[in-house]
Amino acid sequence: MTTGIIRVLTSDDPGQVDGHGRLLAERLGLRTVSRCIPGQPRGIHDDASERSAGPKIVELARALERDGADTLIISCAADPALAATRAAVAVPVIGAGTAAAGVALGLGTRIGVIGIRDEVPPAVAALLGPHYAGHRRPEGVHSTVDLAAPHGPAAVLAAAGELVAAGADALVLACTGLTTLGIAPRLERELGVPAVDAVLAAGLLALRPR
Amino acid sequence: MTTGIIRVLTSDDPGQVDGHGRLLAERLGLRTVSRCIPGQPRGIHDDASERSAGPKIVELARALERDGADTLIISCAADPALAATRAAVAVPVIGAGTAAAGVALGLGTRIGVIGIRDEVPPAVAALLGPHYAGHRRPEGVHSTVDLAAPHGPAAVLAAAGELVAAGADALVLACTGLTTLGIAPRLERELGVPAVDAVLAAGLLALRPR
Structure with missing residues (x-):
């Protein structure tokens, strides 16, 4: 059992x-192998970079499947x-955003x-449909770099509050920069509600017994 | 970390x-403690028995929380x-049906x-909303007892097909009798799609790192 992790940056x-x-x-004991799409050192940051990444993600998924991954995570x-990607490979493909939304609905x-x-x-x-209760971008935060700045954690806490x-x-938590920040436990402790990390949610679904 | 399992039968x-x-x-390494609601040896099998079970489930949840469970699963x-139940206790409460639906959406x-x-x-x-693609009751199956009969597994496979x-x-798999039957791996193998067991899905959400 190897989970292939598709990183959408170079x-x-x-x-x-x-x-x-x-x-x-x-955190979950998963066995993973991670690879990057080529030619996008700034990752996906707007519509054009997302369009450009699409075929590269599909190609990387095919390569990971050929090399033995039995589950794939698009880690964004x-x-x-x-x-x-689901249409292109035979193994389950989990998106970090919809995984987090599905877990949160439970x-x-x-x-x-x-x-x-x-x-x-x-x-x-x-995916959230009628259960969607709103979205906040933390004040002063426009990129994952801002999340790591001194004001980042307090701004996330305020937005979540x-x-x-x-x-x-x-x-x-619909940005994997929030995963890197590791802020979910603090949000849960201070706000008293589950705060679902997107990468961990994807991993949880990959861990599903079969 | 102890997950309290609420069995809705006596x-x-x-x-x-x-x-x-x-x-x-x-399957998941969870530490659990299981208890039954009182006075319902036939469990929940119609609207009246579901109404009667409601306050007992809430009471059992309170007792499990008092005794140290930090997550609760209503295993039906x-x-x-x-x-x-969510309104009555402070710990997360996971329902097996919505957990399975949430995991399937991922x-x-x-x-x-x-x-x-x-x-x-x-x-x-x-919960499935626009993603709901239909429901089947396997032919000749009206209870968990029927699932365990000789015709049960083939009827489930036909309905899933x-x-x-x-x-x-x-x-x-929206009946915990299908958990007991252990048929999910066969459905996945023969039909090529994920078949989400309700009890295991609830356990997966209880396992979520915090």
């Missing part, structure tokens, strides 16, 4: 490339190319979403 | 009472008293449901 730093896989190994909360009924763009990831909102005050009974 | 056979908890220990795919986009009543469990259909032929790309 890096030759193994520590960065393996970051999500290492977390899933440590925007779920880029999820449908196309834990609450009014789901708030925290992300770093102005808009909620469309696939996440579509607004969603809970407005009635959210579970949260989706 | 039994003094420890093997039966602990069945779901034992499965979750063996109909999710009886889920909202009332694995596919057109979700078929197999159950033992004529109607899909309302909470499961509501109809759903997949009609376009379902993932299945929810």
Whole structure:
């Protein structure tokens, strides 16, 4: 059992490339192999970079399947190319965003979403349907770099607090930069609702007994 | 970390009472404690028995929380008293039916449901929303006893096959009798789509790292 982790950015730093896989190994005991799409050192950050990434994600998925991965994770909360990738390979393909939304639906009924763009990831909102309870971009946060800045954690906590005050009974952390920040336990402790990390949610679904 | 398993039937056979908890220990490594609601040896089998079970489920949840459970599972795919139980305790409460629906939404986009009543469990259909792709009751199956009869497994496979032929790309097994039957791996192998067991899905959500 090997889970292939598709990183939707380009890096030759193994520590960065393996970051999500290492977390899933440590926290869930998953055996993983991580690879990057080529030619996108800034990852996916707008519509054009998302379009350009799509065929590369599909190609990388095919390669990971050929090399023996029995489950694939597209490790980005925007779920880029999820449908196309599912159509291209025979193994299960899990998108981090929809995985987090699905897990959150099992834990609450009014789901708030925290992300770093102005808009909620469309696939996440579509999955939550009538259970979608709103989206917040933390103030002053426009990229994963901002999350790691001194003001990042407090801004995330404030945004999450607004969603809970407005009635959210579970949260989706819809950016894997929030995974790197490791802020979910603090949100759960201080706000008293489940805060579902997208990478860990994807790993949980990959762990599903079969 | 102890997960309290609420069995919505009455039994003094420890093997039966602990069945779901034992499965979750063996397959997912969860530490569980299982207890039954009183006075319902036939469990929940119609609307009246579901109404009667509701306050007992809430009371049992309070007792398990007092005794140290940090997560609760209502181990029935109909999710009886889920909202009332969530309102009554401070720990996360997971319903087996909605857990399976949430997990299935992370694995596919057109979700078929197999159950033992004529109607899909309302909470499961509501959660799946536009992704709900239909429900089948296996022919000749009206109770968990029928599932265990010689014709049971073939009837389940036929019903699941109809759903997949009609376009379902993932299945929810919306009766814990299907857990006991252990038929999910066979459905996945023969039909090529994820078949989400309700008890295991609930256990997966209880396992979520925090």
